[in-house]
Amino acid sequence: MDATGQIGAFGDPSAKDRPQRPAMRLRAIALTGSATAWLATFAITLVVVLGNARDSVREETDSAFRMASAVATMRLPTAFERRDVMAEAARIAVDIRGQRHVTAELRDRSGRAVELPPAPGPEHPAPRWIADLLRPEPRSDLIPVTQYPNVLGVLEIRTEPSDEIAEAWQDLRVLLPMLAVMALVAIGVTMAVTGLVLRRLGLLGAALEQMRQGRLDERAPRAGLAELDRLTEDVNALAAHLARERAENRRLQARMMTLAEAERARIASDLHDEIGPQLFALQAALGQAARHRPEPELAETLSAIDRHAAAIRKSARAAIDDLRLSPTEGISLVDTVQELLLEFQDMAPEVELALDAPPELPEPDEAGQIALYRFLRESVLNALRHAAPRRVRVELQGDDGALTARVCDDGTGPAALSGKRGLGQTGMRDRATALGASYQPPRRQAGWTITEFRIPQA
Template sequence: MTDAAFPDTAGMAGSAAGRQPSLMKRVALIAGATGLAMCLAVATLIVLNARVAIWQETRTALQSAGATLGGGLRIGAPGEETGPLLMRLAAEFDALRHVSAYAVDAGGHALALPAGPAQAEVESDDHPPSWFSALMRHETESVDVPVLNAEGGVIGRLHLTTDPADEIEEVWEDFRVIIPLITLSAAVMVLIAVALCRVFLRRIRVLEAIVSDMRRGNLETRVPPMQAREFSDLGQGINDLAEFLARERADNIVLQQRILTIGEDERARIAFDLHDQMGPRLFALTSALEQIRSLTGRASDGAPLSEALEASLSHARAVQSMARSAINDLRPMVIGHVPLCEALEELVVEFAGLHPAPDIRLETGSGPLPALSEVAELSVYRFVRESVLNALRHGGADRITIRLEDHSGAPKSLLITVSDNGSGPDETPPQPGHGLSGIMDRALALGAVFKAPSRAGGLTVTSLRMPHR
């Protein structure tokens, strides 16, 4: 496993989500808009209904007042003064609900009504605002009735008109209580919606944290029990998914290990075949050639033959040495025969034979190294060999330190660090070739953590953390 096995896309998701308004804002906006629409609808309904009712009531009142008067009205005794009579009559009709009245004398002059309680009401604080009255009013309807004296002579006229003022006042009384009440309930609705949203978001954040954990490769965390059924089901689904992925990962590791073991076994078989079959023959060939050389060396005319034999011998030795190194590469013979520490010491000695000789140190601490499986030891050996080779080949290093530290934390692991004083990789992380790819595959199969070469404290550091029992 490499440390970048599970790329975390939470940041990407977060930045995309950052451009959109939050759920909380949306809920508050929708609830607020719904409340406002509700207030407007109720206000419109009240105004429309009241308008129709006012129109009907004022019209009916005017019609019944007109019907009372009939074609005309006879009042007063003969010779009685008509002015006060007309004014009293107008005041009586003006006092009726939904109707206002004034009288006109025989000369066509309007007679002023004495100031009464109706006028006082009009000036009170409960008077509806003019915009509300304008909303409620219909076109005024009127009736004009002649007033006659006892002899049947016209002494004036009574003018009646529809007057919705008191009705509008009553509607206004209701309106100014109902609308604030609805506004208040809409505000409470918004608050409840936001509070519920907060609770849901808190739960969603718990789920989000667990999924982020899973994305980073931690399949051990589980969603805690949640109260709401929907969240509980979702949490259970995430837990099931985590368990499924953990099982798949375990199966995958077993499979990878099997492939690795089969691969190593196959390499070992080829190495042993080469060693057992080619080795003796090459040995026999070089021995035979040496023998011929010693025989021909004594012959007086054997110079050309001796040269040819010398060349054949050197070719045979080269093939023998190449076969030995190929066999060792396929399967380092020391692994499984000597402790890992000794195998690595031998490797250091091999590298020290190079020209110019690099300064390679092996630090294993004081205690004994933990026992690893053969395939794990092989992987550690190959990791060290490849890392040292890379340091020499690519970094041009001349001082390399190989450190092995046993860590007792959970899980127990052996940490192998190869640090060199070379120039380091051109890019971080470097583009893997066969060497790094092979190490990564083995690490994945064995549940180990591989860290590709990177610069730290002026050195190039490559590490492998191999778990063990």
């Protein structure tokens, strides 16, 4: 059942002509949505963290660079002092190299670098792509090393943010797994909630399927979720409403069947009271005319009229018997069926007729008893007329809140198996539909022809 589709079909005449979009699964939507949200969160977090790390690296290196330049300028001897200025500049360069975020290089007057101890680097350097992202614009300062009146060399101080970048990378290495774990937890929680909702929706779907199959006494269980509980209450209310409507419809159908039986009885009574005496009077008049010894041609005509009148009387009697076919009020179904089989035994003494019924059989209502009686009479009569059976077995069973009547015969099989459906089968199917019963037309099974009528009990 698709309420949306129904509304579209009735509310918009062109809805059925539009191409239908492929349905999406809720699990796929939840997984895609949570994964997309995590990717967006990851990307935003990464951009923010890298931006903050870049600003931090720039601020730290600038501060260290300014301090190193100031300290070097203050510590270098003046041009008039009689000291080894190059040796002092080398010690200053080594000290700067030992500091964070900066490095230094000393060159002599010819531009050759003075050999200094290697500067310590970070234990766990950052990958190149991280270093390129976080590295600020390099800064450098050239401080001349002089001793009046000569320039002995130059001390170059540069920013070196590798250690600060390495620290940022270590923080990022801790943050990325945390983000991954948070993503897995978020996706897991989303899928668990989605699975819970789908299970509850599955219960609602099962209840709707029960309704579709006609079992309106089933009810959907509460889901434990406020929104779904409201939907569950609506589904159960719909099932209760349909059950009431079906019960009322069956009551009206049963009433119509009862009235139809009363009308059939009235018609049979009219036929018996009016046509019967007239046909009898006609045959009496024909007999009286024949006693006057008419001419041969007239005698032959009177004889023919007498034969036709007898045939009409026989047909009228059969019609009256068929119209009056209904169970006697106050007699149980088993007794009624036994009387029916005794009548058939007189019609076909060579056929073995048997009734299989439990001692305590639930009694159907009036409409149900009429429907079962007519089903049994029609089915047994068809077998005797068309299948030439040696044995016919009638079974009555009451189980699972229903009453089942079954007719089995070992004859040649009815013509209905060839694919044609007679008026008798159509009538039985209509009665079954009216009463909410089920009718199975004749079928062959292990050499027997079996037909069945199953009617629910109130």
